[in-house]
Amino acid sequence: xxxxxxxxxxxxxxxxxxDSLFSDLNKDDLESLDIHKSxxxxxxxxxxxxxxxxxxxxxxxxxxxxxxxxxxxDGKEQILNLAKAGDFIGYRALISEEFYNASAxxxxxxxxxxxxxxxxxxxxxxxxxxxxxxxxxxxDDLGIMEQKLVTIAQKxxxxxxxxxxxxxxxxxxxxxxxxxxxxxxxxxxxDLANIIGTATETVIRLLSEFKNQELIxxxxxxxxxxxxxxxxxxxxxxxx
Amino acid sequence: xxxxxxxxxxxxxxxxxxDSLFSDLNKDDLESLDIHKSxxxxxxxxxxxxxxxxxxxxxxxxxxxxxxxxxxxDGKEQILNLAKAGDFIGYRALISEEFYNASAxxxxxxxxxxxxxxxxxxxxxxxxxxxxxxxxxxxDDLGIMEQKLVTIAQKxxxxxxxxxxxxxxxxxxxxxxxxxxxxxxxxxxxDLANIIGTATETVIRLLSEFKNQELIxxxxxxxxxxxxxxxxxxxxxxxx
DNA sequence: CGCAAAATATGATTTATGTCATATGGGCTG
DNA sequence: CAGCCCATATGACATAAATCATATTTTGCG
Numbered sequence: 001x002x003x004x005x006x007x008x009x010x011x012x013x014x015x016x017x018x019d020s021l022f023s024d025l026n027k028d029d030l031e032s033l034d035i036h037k038s039x040x041x042x043x044x045x046x047x048x049x050x051x052x053x054x055x056x057x058x059x060x061x062x063x064x065x066x067x068x069x070x071x072x073x074d075g076k077e078q079i080l081n082l083a084k085a086g087d088f089i090g091y092r093a094l095i096s097e098e099f100y101n102a103s104a105x106x107x108x109x110x111x112x113x114x115x116x117x118x119x120x121x122x123x124x125x126x127x128x129x130x131x132x133x134x135x136x137x138x139x140d141d142l143g144i145m146e147q148k149l150v151t152i153a154q155k156x157x158x159x160x161x162x163x164x165x166x167x168x169x170x171x172x173x174x175x176x177x178x179x180x181x182x183x184x185x186x187x188x189x190x191d192l193a194n195i196i197g198t199a200t201e202t203v204i205r206l207l208s209e210f211k212n213q214e215l216i217x218x219x220x221x222x223x224x225x226x227x228x229x230x231x232x233x234x235x236x237x238x239x240x
Numbered sequence: 241x242x243x244x245x246x247x248x249x250x251x252x253x254x255x256x257x258x259d260s261l262f263s264d265l266n267k268d269d270l271e272s273l274d275i276h277k278s279x280x281x282x283x284x285x286x287x288x289x290x291x292x293x294x295x296x297x298x299x300x301x302x303x304x305x306x307x308x309x310x311x312x313x314d315g316k317e318q319i320l321n322l323a324k325a326g327d328f329i330g331y332r333a334l335i336s337e338e339f340y341n342a343s344a345x346x347x348x349x350x351x352x353x354x355x356x357x358x359x360x361x362x363x364x365x366x367x368x369x370x371x372x373x374x375x376x377x378x379x380d381d382l383g384i385m386e387q388k389l390v391t392i393a394q395k396x397x398x399x400x401x402x403x404x405x406x407x408x409x410x411x412x413x414x415x416x417x418x419x420x421x422x423x424x425x426x427x428x429x430x431d432l433a434n435i436i437g438t439a440t441e442t443v444i445r446l447l448s449e450f451k452n453q454e455l456i457x458x459x460x461x462x463x464x465x466x467x468x469x470x471x472x473x474x475x476x477x478x479x480x
Numbered sequence: 481c482g483c484a485a486a487a488t489a490t491g492a493t494t495t496a497t498g499t500c501a502t503a504t505g506g507g508c509t510g
Numbered sequence: 511c512a513g514c515c516c517a518t519a520t521g522a523c524a525t526a527a528a529t530c531a532t533a534t535t536t537t538g539c540g
Contacts, residue, residue, distance in 0.1 A: 070386070070387075070390045072390060072394045072395070073476055074394075074476065076394045078389065078390040078393050078394055080386055080389065080390075092379050092382055092383070095375060095376075095379055096376055096379035096380065096383075098379075098383075101383055101386065101387075102386065131371070131375075134375070135335060135371075135374070135375050135378065136335075136336055138375065138378040138379060138382060139332050139335055139336035139338075139378060140336065141382055142332055142378060142381055142382050142385060143332070143336075143338075143341055145382060145385040145386060145389060146310070146320055146341065146342065146385060147310075147341075148389055149318065149320065149385060149388055149389045149392060150310045150312060150318040150320075152389060152392050152393045152437070153318050153392045153436075153437025154312045154314075154316045154318055154437060155312070156496075156497090157496075157497065158496090188517070188518090189517075189518065189519095190517080196393075197392070197393025197394060198497075198498085199497070199498055199499075200517090200518090201497090201498080201499080201500095201518095201519085201520085202496090202497060202498070204517095204518060204519060204520085205497095205519085205520080207518095208519075208520085218518095220505095220506070220507095220517095220518090221506095221517085221518090236313055236314065396526075396527090397526075397527065398526090428486095428487070428488090429487075429488065429489095430487080438527075438528085439527070439528055439529075440487090440488090441488095441489085441490085441527090441528080441529080441530095442526090442527060442528075444487095444488060444489060444490085445489085445490080445527095448489075448490085458488095460488090460535090460536070460537095461487085461488090461536090
């Protein structure tokens with residue numbers, strides 16, 4: 001295995017910080033983050049942490065994409081969250097001082113920073129503004145998770161797939177010609193199935209149907225949304 | 241409609257407080273809660289709040305039981321949470337200053353206190369210990385919700401029902417003779433279906449099967465768990 | 481107390497989705 | 511650049527669960 005090169009990325013000048021939780025930290029706090037921070041390149045497939053292990057710090061994506069997931073007793077994977085540049089992951093276990101209850105694996109390579117637990121908790125405890133911000137984030141996460149639960153519990157696989165495509169379009173959409181939007185994230189059909197909670201074959205089949213209905217187009221792995229309104233109709237609601 | 245009688249229940253002496261979030265507030269904070277608090281009896285079927293409305297305070301159950309649920313666009317109900325004596329509900333919307341994104345309805349009558357938003361937020365903002373406690377609670381809620389999502393997404397209805405019965409046994413179990421445990425909460429088969437995310441008939445059928453397997457016994461609405469280990473086997477894991 | 485309405489129970493049938501099998505294609509590695 | 515492997519694709523079939531229908535029992539109400 002090659003030696004991992006530590007990349008120098010300053011939180012104070014990190015472009016990904018723009019809309020992250022760190023976005024309104026003051027200069028001192030941001031500089032204190034840099035002191036013990038490490039920042040390395042991760043390749044696709046590398047795992048940041050495993051469910052059941054103890055968090056020692058906070059991961060912050062400077063670039064790349066990560067999936068956060070749980071594995072059931074019978075070996076099935078359920079993706080709980082996707083993270084992209086600017087996103088934190090693993091903060092909940094850190095805050096509540098528990099073991100991770102999900103795993104995180106890189107799905108698109110990128111630079112990921114790691115802030116030691118002590119530094120993160122120090123800011124959390126000494127900066128009430130940041131503490132509040134974190135609390136707000138947890139509230140948001142909870143709301144999102146509740147909505148996902150309802151969708152998975154009450155909607156058909158077809159509806160969930162349509163809703164998921166719309167959600168992915170929001171988060172990863174690249175505008176193309178003729179109103180088409182490329183979903184710019186390297187998700188396999190299996191990953192997609194593991195977001196929705198269904199079988200890989202079912203996703204493949206339904207994507208084919210959506211293609212035949214000219215709601216989407218498929219160029220290999222990547223999916224392009226042609227008719228978002230049509231998908232909204234299929235989803236019978238908006239947002240998974 | 242009868243006039244609602246305001247019951248005098250002091251937070252400082254509330255028996256239900258024992259294991260609530262208020263359990264380690266100091267005397268002054270507890271007394272400040274009492275000043276503007278109201279406490280009235282709610283009957284089965286009464287709704288505490290509706291999704292989409294603005295929270296004006298915090299509900300705290302002195303007694304009785306409440307279901308918290310969302311209604312989908314096509315009118316199906318998904319129960320997110322059940323609350324009993326000592327439980328708070330609606331704190332997330334209050335903290336994040338948003339509209340409720342679920343509704344709450346009484347399923348067993350009881351006395352429910354209502355603490356105005358300002359009083360709750362005042363304690364939250366002035367008592368860092370309580371703030372921390374709240375944050376911890378949100379973390380726990382999030383973990384629970386994630387686990388529920390995984391279960392609903394990846395487990396069969398049969399497994400989910402078994403898991404739900406075990407969960408209900410933990411929260412509402414009354415030990416009876418011969419190792420049997422009565423699940424002491426007035427849930428209809430429909431409610432049960434709306435926890436699990438399935439059709440009422442399916443719940444009824446599966447309960448019959450579990451009865452035939454002598455895992456449970458049915459006396460009208462109420463369910464008695466006879467063989468928890470058998471249910472664990474059916475659930476293939478523990479805890480929904 | 482008796483009736484109506486709702487909840488529970490069970491059967492018959494349909495359907496969406498899972499599973500298994502096999503073919504095809506794209507991309508990575510030596 | 512070739513070959514292999516994994517992802518995608520599609521078909522055939524199995525099945526869990528939804529839906530619709532109809533008893534039967536329980537509950538609440540006047």
